[in-house]
Amino acid sequence: MDYFLTEEQLMIRDLAAQIAREKVIPVRAELDEKEEFPSEIMKVLADSDMFGLYIPEEYGGMGGGILENCIAIEQLSRACIAVSVTFAASGLGCYPILLYGTEEQKKKYLPRIASGKSLAAFGLTEPNAGSDAGGIQTTAVKDGDSYILNGTKQWITNGGEADIYTVIAMTDRSRGARGASAFILEKGMEGFKFGKKEKKMGIRASATRELIFEDCRIPARNLLSREGMGFIVAMKTLDKSRPGIAAQGVGLAQGAIDEAAVYAKTRIQFGKPIAAQQAIQHMLADMTTQTEAARSLLYATCKFMDSNPKNFSKEAAMVKLFATDTAMKVTTDAVQVMGGYGYMREYPVEKMMRDAKILQIYEGTNQIQRNVIGLELVKEYTGKTEAVPVG
Ligand code: COS
Numbered sequence: 001m002d003y004f005l006t007e008e009q010l011m012i013r014d015l016a017a018q019i020a021r022e023k024v025i026p027v028r029a030e031l032d033e034k035e036e037f038p039s040e041i042m043k044v045l046a047d048s049d050m051f052g053l054y055i056p057e058e059y060g061g062m063g064g065g066i067l068e069n070c071i072a073i074e075q076l077s078r079a080c081i082a083v084s085v086t087f088a089a090s091g092l093g094c095y096p097i098l099l100y101g102t103e104e105q106k107k108k109y110l111p112r113i114a115s116g117k118s119l120a121a122f123g124l125t126e127p128n129a130g131s132d133a134g135g136i137q138t139t140a141v142k143d144g145d146s147y148i149l150n151g152t153k154q155w156i157t158n159g160g161e162a163d164i165y166t167v168i169a170m171t172d173r174s175r176g177a178r179g180a181s182a183f184i185l186e187k188g189m190e191g192f193k194f195g196k197k198e199k200k201m202g203i204r205a206s207a208t209r210e211l212i213f214e215d216c217r218i219p220a221r222n223l224l225s226r227e228g229m230g231f232i233v234a235m236k237t238l239d240k241s242r243p244g245i246a247a248q249g250v251g252l253a254q255g256a257i258d259e260a261a262v263y264a265k266t267r268i269q270f271g272k273p274i275a276a277q278q279a280i281q282h283m284l285a286d287m288t289t290q291t292e293a294a295r296s297l298l299y300a301t302c303k304f305m306d307s308n309p310k311n312f313s314k315e316a317a318m319v320k321l322f323a324t325d326t327a328m329k330v331t332t333d334a335v336q337v338m339g340g341y342g343y344m345r346e347y348p349v350e351k352m353m354r355d356a357k358i359l360q361i362y363e364g365t366n367q368i369q370r371n372v373i374g375l376e377l378v379k380e381y382t383g384k385t386e387a388v389p390v391g
Helices: 007-024 028-034 039-047 066-079 081-100 103-115 173-179 230-266 278-306 313-343 348-359 366-381
Strands: 120-123 139-143 146-157 164-170 180-186 192-194 208-219
Touching: 007 039, 007 066, 028 081, 028 348, 039 081, 066 081, 066 230, 066 278, 081 103, 081 120, 081 146, 081 164, 081 180, 081 230, 081 348, 103 164, 120 146, 139 164, 146 164, 146 180, 164 208, 164 230, 173 180, 180 208, 180 230, 230 278, 230 313, 230 348, 278 313, 313 348, 313 366
Parallel strands: 120 164
Antiparallel strands: 139 146, 146 208, 164 180, 192 208
């Protein structure tokens, strides 16, 4: 399918695909096995200006949008989503600054993130606040011209590896979600520590750690927006970043199709390649159709979001839901097409299927995405009594 991408977008796609082919595929199994952080690949992406794709030129970026970023994430994900999430999570950590930072905060942090010299990370989730993001317990207490943070963030992608962290903490617990505030923290601040690297089912090369705040004193100027805006900062950030997870799903599904199709053409059973069997063709046909549908929704959603609409919660949630459910199904089917070989570690689809599961969980479970879509839909239909087409 031709999505009529611009020359610049095609260049980004081809460059990301080249990095995936030459730098990621040769090492992905080893990184997974050793649970090793992909530092060298991050350096390659930094040298290729990939970290600045969506950051305005005035802050050292390339001035693109969500679409450019998602094109890069999709290609990297064809090879390995542990690598692409490490890349994409820097964007997640960056969006609060991009969306709500003062000029001073943007000038200080965005060029570092755009150059790839510093990775960013986003700290929202806690041991007792996953889907219920409004239930966070980390506190930030104002003390003169500082805030003092106490609490623990859990399962933070790029935790320990990133230099810049955007963190949500409660400044007024009595106000619930409206009592949350967002802050910028830097690695090395006193009282800011990291937990051990988590052992995961998939995306094993990516770093997932706790962020631990013990009387961590930060300057008051590191507050993002104003007190009480933290929940909105978090929600708007997630709206912006969820298409990136969809891009991971599309890329991962495509990578699995590539593996399964090549295998089906070369695996001989009953005297001919299994690709000649209609049972296999039908599976590959469904995998391809579903992945192309996800890609179409992804590109359309990105273009819509890059046109700066006021609200895109529903659209971001729909593409995250659809593309990641697709990735889970397609990677599972790729293992099925490859049978016993697909189940073995020496073939990449085993890792792809393990990796796919997290896409249905992080940046909001797919059940939460359905809640978001459902609530927005109900809002849209409020007051309507007739089903009249309005174009
Ligand atoms: N944009 C702007 N405002 C938003 C918003 C959005 N996307 N989503 C919610 N809000 C506002 C609501 O309008 C409401 O404002 P008022 O208090 O003025 O009415 C406020 O925020 C609270 O919203 P709500 O009552 O819907 O919050 P809930 O506690 O019910 O939670 C969900 C809403 C479940 C959607 C939210 O907690 C969520 O997204 N959870 C998943 C978190 C997640 O993705 N975690 C992944 C970890 S980060 S990688």
